[in-house]
Amino acid sequence: MLLLNILNYMAGAVKIRISGLIPEKFINLCIAQHIFLWGIKKDGQDLYAWLRLPDFFRIRPIVRTSETRVRVIRFFGLPFVLKKMKQRKMLVIGAVLCFATLSFLSSYIWFVDITGVKTISAEQVRAIAFEHGLKPGAAKSSVSAKALEKSIMLNIPEAAWVGVTYNGARAVIEVVERTLPKPEDKRPAHIVADKNGVVTEIIVLAGQPAVKKGDTIKKGDLLIKGFAPDSTTVPASPGAPQIITIPSQLIRANGIVRAQVWYESYGEAHMIKTWRQRTGQKRMAVALRVGGQQVWLKQLDPIPFNHYDQETIHKIMPGWRNSSFPVESTISIYHEVEILSTSLTFDEAREEAKTAALAAVQSQIPENAQILSRNIEVMKTNEADLVRIRVRIETIEDVGQLVPIQ
C-alpha cells in the first residue's frame, strides 16, 4: 500500500465529484476502461472518488456517455508541486543557491585545530601546516594530508605519529608525542638535610660523609659532600670527622641518610557546634542598571527572613568590539538559613580534634617514612567546651636532598 501511495504521489491524484442521474454508470465505464478508482464515497446524490492524474485526462468521453458532470475537489502529488514551483521560481533558485553555497563553502578549510601537543609548540606545527597550504581559506583539495603528515614527522622528531583529518570545515592535526627519556642530571651536588632530626643511619655511595650516626642535624645541614675521596687523605678513626684540605674534584654525591624525625601538631574541637543550614526558602530581587541609574524590577522590602545568605548574580550583555552595553541586570537571591547547634560529648569532641590534628600532620610525613611512635595527648584549656589535642609522631625517614654545587 505504501508503494501505491508513492506511485500516486509521483503521478499525481485528484479527487472528483461526480454528479448526475446514474453515477454508477460512470464507475462501471471507468472499470471497463481500466481506470483505477479508489476512496469512492456517496454523499447524498453526489459521488466522490479519487483517481490518478493521467487517468483524469481520459475520462472526458466517459463523462459524456454517462451523462454526468465532474468537478475537481482536491488534488495532490508531484505534478502539482512542480506547477507551484514554476510559479515561485525565486524560492527554488534560493534553495538551490543555499545548498550550492553550503557545499562550496564546506569544501574550504576555515579552522585549523592542533590537538595532542604538550611539549611541541602548536605554533611550530601550524607553521609547517601553513607551508603546505593548510590555512584558513584554503581549499581542501589543494592540501595533501599524507604529505603534510610526513613533513611534520620529519621536521619535528618529538612527534611519534601525526594524523590530519577534515571534520567539515575544520582541519584537525592530531599529534602524538614521543616520550623521550629525561637526560640524567650529572652535575656535582651535595646531599643536605631537608628536616631536623637525629641521624640513625648513613650509607655513602659517592662523596664524603659529613655527619655520623647519632648526630643531631638541622634543616640545610650538609650530610654527604660532593667531593671525590682524596686518596692521600688518611681515613680518620671512626667518630672523628674527616679533615679535607683541598676539594680535589667535585662529584655528584649519592647515598642514603636516615634520621629520626619528630612531628607535632594540634587539633581543636568545640563541644557545642553551631552551623548555618539553608531551609530551601528563597526570595529574589531583580534590579536593572541603565547607565548610572538603578531601576528595581522586583524589590524585597523588608527581606522576610531573620537569618539569610545573600547571593548576587550580575548579568552583562556580551560586549561588541570594545564597547560594552550600558545595560546590566543584578539578581539578588536571599536564601533563608537556620542556625542549628548540637552538643558533642567529650569523647566525640576528642575524636574530632584528634582527626584534625592527624590530618594536619599527615601531609608533612612522606609516604615511605617508618613511624616509630604516635603520642596523643589531651591538653588543658581555659574554655570549658573546648578540647585541644596534641599529636606527636616520631618517624625514621630518608632526609637526604640533592642540592647542586654552585
Add this chain to the structure above:
Amino acid sequence: MRRRKKTNLQTLASFFDIPQDIVLDLPRITMLGNKQVLVENHKGIIEYHESLVRIKLSQGELIITGADLMLGNLQVEQIMVEGVIAAIRYEA
C-alpha cells in the same frame, strides 16, 4: 442443458484440481470481519449508496447492506467495499 454443462465442468475442475472459481466464473468473496468485503471476478456495479451496494455477477447480483459504505479499491477484477457491513445477500 446448461445445468448439465455446469455440472460437467465442476466435475472436471475437481478432477484436475483446478480452482472452481476460475472454471465456473464464480465470484470469490473475502470478508474481514464486518469492515471489508473484497469481491473478485465481478461484472460491475448496479447501484451504490451509503447503505447499499449492488454488484453484478456472472449470474445474478450480490447485495451488500450496511452503513457508511465506501468503495475502497475499484478495478476490473475486484471491488473492495469498506464500512460497517450488516448483511450480504445473493439475488438471482
